[in-house]
Amino acid sequence: MLYSTGEIEKKYQVLDVVFSHSDSAGGFDYPTATQNLGAVATEIQADAVINITYNQREYVGTKKVCFQTQDERRFEIFASGTAVKFT
Numbered sequence: 001m002l003y004s005t006g007e008i009e010k011k012y013q014v015l016d017v018v019f020s021h022s023d024s025a026g027g028f029d030y031p032t033a034t035q036n037l038g039a040v041a042t043e044i045q046a047d048a049v050i051n052i053t054y055n056q057r058e059y060v061g062t063k064k065v066c067f068q069t070q071d072e073r074r075f076e077i078f079a080s081g082t083a084v085k086f087t
Helices: 030-043
Strands: 010-023 048-065 068-086
Touching: 010 030, 010 048, 030 048, 030 068
Parallel strands: none
Antiparallel strands: 010 068, 048 068
8 A cells, every 4th residue: 555645656546535543542643544544445445545634633531440530631643535546
């Protein structure tokens, strides 16, 4: 799978726009968001995902631990791109 945040020089046919997401307590996880994007593109038999964009969000979530409520920082990455097939 080829990934690009811009155009590529190969000829291609656009298959679809694809989206993915990663959620982590350990920081912004761009590699996982990108791999998830590739997994979605592979399902539709794409050769590459181009013009990838990323958005990030940090928030505080609440979880229960031993009957106590604890706040937990979470980091999300939302990725989208154009899935293409080489011609």
